[in-house]
Amino acid sequence: MKIGVFVCHCGSNIGGTVDAARVAEASREFPDVVFTSDTMYACSEPGQDGIIQAIKDNQLDGVVVSSCTPRMHEPTFRRTVERAGLNRFMFEMANIREHVSWIGKDKEANTNKAIELTGIAVEKLRRDQPLFAKQFDINKRVLVIGGGVAGIQAALDCADGDREVVLVERESTIGGKMAKLDKTFPTVDCSSCILGPKMVDVAQHPKIQLYAMAEVEEIGGYVGNYEVKIRRKAPYVNWDLCTGCGLCMEKCPSKKSTDRFNEQVGSTTAINIPFPQAIPKKAVIDPKFCIKLTKGKCGICAKICPTKAIVFDQREEIISESVGAIVAATGYDLFDISKYGEYGGGRLPDVITGLQYERLLSASGPTGGHVKRPSDGKEPKTIVFVQCVGSRDKSVDRPYCSGFCCMYTAKQAILTKDHIPDSSSYVFYMDIRSPGKMYDEFTRRAMEEYGTQYVRGRVSMIYPQGDKLMVRGADTLMGTQVEVEADLVVLAAGAEAAVGAPQLAEKLRISYDKYGFFMESHPKLRPVETNTAGVYLAGSCQGPKDIPASVAQGSAAAAKVLALFAKDKLENDPMISLVDMKRCVGCGKCVRVCPFGAIKEIDVRGEPKAEVIETVCQGCGLCTATCPQGAIQLSHFTDNQILAEVNALCQL
DSSP states (O other): OOOEEEOTTTHHHTTTTHHHHHHHHHHTTTTEEEEEEEEESSTSSSHHHHHHHHHHHHHEEEEEEESSSSHHHHHHHHHHHHHHOOOTTTEEEEEEEEIIIIIOOOOOHHHHHHHHHHHHHHHHEEEOOOOOOEEEOOOOOEEEEEOSSSHHHHHHHHHHHHHHHEEESSSSSSSSGGOSEEEETTEEEEEHHHHHHHHHHHHOOOOOOEESSSEEEEEEETTTTTEEEEEEEESBBBBBTOOOOHHHHHHOOOOOOOOTTTTSSSSSSEEEEEEETOSSOOEEEEEEHHHHHHOOOOOHHHHHTTOOOOOOOOOOOEEEEEEEEEEEEOOOEEGGGGGGGGTHHHHEEEEEEEEHHHHHTTTSTTTOOOOOOOOTTTSSSEEEEEEEEESGGGGBBSOOOSHHHHHHHHHHHHHHHHOOOOEEEEEEOEEEESSTTTHHHHHHHHHHTTTTTTEOOOOOEEEETEEEEEEEEEEEETTTTEEEEEEEEEEEEEOOOOOOOOHHHHHHHHHHHHHOOOOSSSSTTTTTTOTTTTEEEOOSSSOOOOHHHHHHOOOOOOOHHHHHHHHSEEEESSOOEEOOTTTTTOHOOOOOOOTTTEEEEEEEEEEEEEEEOOTTTOOOOOHHHHOOOOOOEESOOOOHHHHHHHHHHHHH
């Protein structure tokens, strides 16, 4: 076997703390190495051309590149060796940037470690075998999970690309958090006016199948061929018959149901349509508050419904759908303000969240757009906004910035002045973060044109005094303590992962961070892709985002789906597990541990054996580690290859 080793300087990234020329020279001593070279940038076009030329001139059978992380450039170099006529899996990569040069400054020690890692890669390559991918058919339908603005955008773009879309939303209407907003920054245009047409497009698009009040129950299969089970909850109304006339709401005697859409500001009837522009505009019965369902009495809605749509004995149903790709757009939830006991959130009625304040400002809200205090219905004259509640605070395990809070607080301060001209607004803030287009100008407008008083400092406590709220905090610019007598306090609650996000991530077989947000494959180069092929991200499920960023990411995810569907067939990754039938004893342990359901039990001459479903296997290696007989091996990462790497390390 003839092996070539190419060591990359990566400018000063590697060359600054590793003697790349010495690594290349030392590599000549490794078995089967016939050519070595050090280059400034191996991934550049001249660097790749040099690798191709070396393969041809020296008739190399395999290549080792010592450079950066395989996550970034392994596909690039595999394509390079393939262009030179080699099988793309006759290539190994030693990570001497992240694993060496970036973690130490001792050039001698770094150089020795780089030599060892290169030697390990050579030993593995000596035992590599050419691998070949297999093609399989693709189902060109897409599942979008979440009907917020990001999910809506992804669904519409995919549908406009002539692909069938299954859109699943767990609430009774699509629209997400954006549907609850009164106005949007920095243009101060009506949220419903710009979102409404898109919601209607979803309802009327012939390529979109909408499942509201539904959640993903189970996901099986693999990229191009996912099998999804959707649990559709019972609204106790036949939506095929319901016209959304609202007569049932007018006559319902149970008026203390939790108003989820209005963020629990007030209550609503037991049978309810969330808001006038809801899509689908269908009634839903809350079984916890319906007198008929809890006590067996009433039933007025069923008597007066002109289409006889009320079905009190309706049950949940499981729907199966087959899709080729999945877009996760599950959005975010607000931080629980009751965790700040010193602010009185959840305890003092006039301390509310920013989203609750949006519902008070909205014409479709519980007060018809008239700002009133929840405690007594009076119009507040002094409103205090408190920033960073559940953001940038390690004490509540939320050290990250939620991004859009500064902007929506500025917007609410402007809207407050429009609603109540003689009001005064105060904003307690840590730092103003307004990096978007026209964002900083917008916050300055709140200060300069609308007279909002910004106080730089944190609030220490909020306590009632008579019918007022005393807001005590610090002004770090003046170096003094301040106290403001407020009629209403609005807490800018930060964003956190949606409820159930980690559980959904496990169903999707994708990673999530410690806060529950889904993790992308690469933060810069693959921001909407995940490490599971065919699963993409859109919007705030990945991290807090404002509306423009969510819409952009929804379109980006749709573009990735359409690119995937542009192919008639897909290729599997040949780095999968294979079973040696002679050694397999049929214990079934591999079947039980496989997270992808890629191993099944078969009968071979009356004996149970394991068999790998090649298109489903993702090459995680759990089965290899579990098999007591060593009968199942992961191609390209066999036990012999790993042991050879260990032996090489011990000898170097």
